[in-house]
Structure formats: C-alpha cells, structure tokens
Amino acid sequence: MEEMGVIAMGINDFLRSGNDRLDRHLLFTAEIDRMTEVLRQTLLINGSRRENDAEHSWHIAVMALYFSEYASEKVDIGRAVQMCIVHDIVEIEAGDTFAYDPQGNKNKAEREKEAADILLAKLPEDQGNMIRELWEEFDAMETADAKYAACLDRIQPFLHNTLTEGHTWGNGRVSREAVEKRMKIVREFMPEVYKWINANLDNAVAKGWLTS
C-alpha cells in the first residue's frame, strides 16, 4: 500500500451484507468521507491550512450547543445540530462556493439541487428525503432552527477571519458592505452577537483587512 496521496485501495474491497438497506447505509457512509476533500476559503485558526467541510460542519454543530441564548426565537437544539451537520453535505457533489464570489453564487442553487439529487439517491428514499428536508429548511432560512444554524454558519468563519488577519477577505478583496450583507441574518436574529461583529468590522477596515 502506498502511504500518501494515492488511492491505493477503497471501495472495491467492500463486502456486501446481503441486506440492501444496510449496504446503502454503509456505502453512503463511505461516500460522504469525501466531505474531508471539500476545501473552504477559510483558514484553520492556527493558520496552517484551509479548513474542509467536515471540520466546518462539526465546528458549527458544537457551537449550536451553547449559542442559543442569543437567538431571538426559541430554538430546538437537537434539530439545529442535525441541520448543522448536513447543511453543506451536497457540496460533496457540487463543491464549495465562496460566499463572496458573485459569479459562483449565480447558479449555486441549481448546481446544488442537482448535487442533492445525485448524492441523496444513494440513501434509502425515506432517509434521503429526511436529509434533503433538513438541507432545504436550512437553505430557506425561514424557521427559527434554520436561522440559528445560518447564524452559526456565518459567525464561525467570521471568527476565523478575525483571528487570521482577515485571510479570506484579503484574498478576495472583499468590502465591508459585502460582509455586512452576509451577516444580515446575525444582525436580525442575534443582535447581541452582531455588536461584536460590528466592532470587528470597524477593526478589519482600520487594519486594511476589508475595504471600507
């Protein structure tokens, strides 16, 4: 076996169980390990490398356990955590779209819908639908749980940016206005957290990490 960088093995070694549902569960589990290959623009806080979608999803799921006191509507934490862990799962097929890329965001909805069709068809239908509903609810940002998960999905990379010299913003030459637009849901749903966001926006402009 080659140690690094080459797929020297894999799915050909999969032994079928004789139970079709179980095979689907096991193969889907193998499939979603590719979430670790979907890189985001955001750096890890130690600055060593870009974070991946699995890490990001885990991170906001943990945040969901202790940020609910700032939410302006009552949140079901158990549901919000489930939403956090699957909110980016279609990116296994669709890839990550940088939040501040206007071109990439134009056809994002369509690309992700097709990706969901491909990915979630690998699960038994009832469970594919269940994950699709969580993902669609997240994306629509209408329910309290979805707004909560959406806020965490914005606060986490914002925090990373404030601790990595605005890495993502500088790379994209992002404006304060663009970040404010992205953070609108936090301003509306978590006003106490937005005060801290706003102070950091001032700081980021002063430091030249964001254009004013």
Next chain:
Amino acid sequence: MEEMGVIAMGINDFLRSGNDRLDRHLLFTAEIDRMTEVLRQTLLINGSRRENDAEHSWHIAVMALYFSEYASEKVDIGRAVQMCIVHDIVEIEAGDTFAYDPQGNKNKAEREKEAADILLAKLPEDQGNMIRELWEEFDAMETADAKYAACLDRIQPFLHNTLTEGHTWGNGRVSREAVEKRMKIVREFMPEVYKWINANLDNAVAKGWLTS
C-alpha cells in the same frame, strides 16, 4: 502572514465584546478548532492521510441520522447526534488514545477526566456541565443513546479499515480477538450490522490484515 505551517496570528487579535459569557462562547469556539489537530490512527477512505477528530466526529454524527433502525432500543436521534459531536472533545487536551494500545488505555479515564476539567471550565458553568454530561453518558455506555453513539464510533473506523486494507490493524498487529472485543457493543446493540462485521473479520484474517 506566513501561509503554511506556522501560527503567524491568532488569539491576540481577539476583540472582547464586553459581555463575559459571549467572550467565553467565542473563545471556546476558537479553542475547539484544535480538534482538527488531533490525529487518529484511522486513514481517510481515500488513503491520503490520517483522519482527525473533527472529521471523525462529524462522520459519526451524520451516520446517527440513518442507522437507528438497527438499534435494539429506541434512540433519540437529536440527543445521539449531540453526543456524537462531543464524544471525543476532551481529546483536545488529552490527545487520542489508540483503541488497541493497552498501555495508553490504562490511565485513559483519569487523563480524560483532567482534560475535561481544563477544557470545559472555559465555557460558562451551566454549559460546560451540559457537555460534560453528554460526554460522561457516552463513556458510560448505559443509555440507549450512548450505546447507539458508541456503536457508530466503532462501525465508522471499522468500515475505514475494511476499505484501507486493514491499515490500523496492520500497523498495530492487532488480533481478531481484540477487534471482536472492541465490537462487542455492536454485536449486542446492532446484531444485523454485526453480521456484516463478522464477515469482514473473516475476510480480514484471510487477507492477513488481522492476526487470527
């Protein structure tokens, strides 16, 4: 800023919010990003590198959404998912202990208890206690939710091993008996999945990935 491998930035740039609880929430969020630095023995399924604790925790949390039909007791999926995302969080302080390392497992409980004291004291007390309770419940493996999470914590690396030529087992020269012992909870709590485990144990011995 240096791009790779060096912490050129970080927590010194943190702006306090003026709200002590919020500062604790934000700093704890930054702290647990170190979960991405805790490497496990298990390889990613593509064989490219070892997986880290954030990736592993995310992976079993997603599994929790669709494996409950094999559980021999009724499971609360929302709670089980919460348990999955924090079940290894004390390893940020304690490090990962290889499942098949008898020495490392001797004082594991003590090391992890101290680690929990250090890590979770960074959160407001009510929330540190909430995460500690989830983690202790997982570790005690007595409730249905904890047994469920424990099964997923064993099935996921087992699946990875079957798809990476028994990587972890070969490195440690592990015996079939040791893996059977580790998989005991799956045999008891998810007998249908254990049939597939057992067929893979036969296969792993036949291929020389496990000693018989």
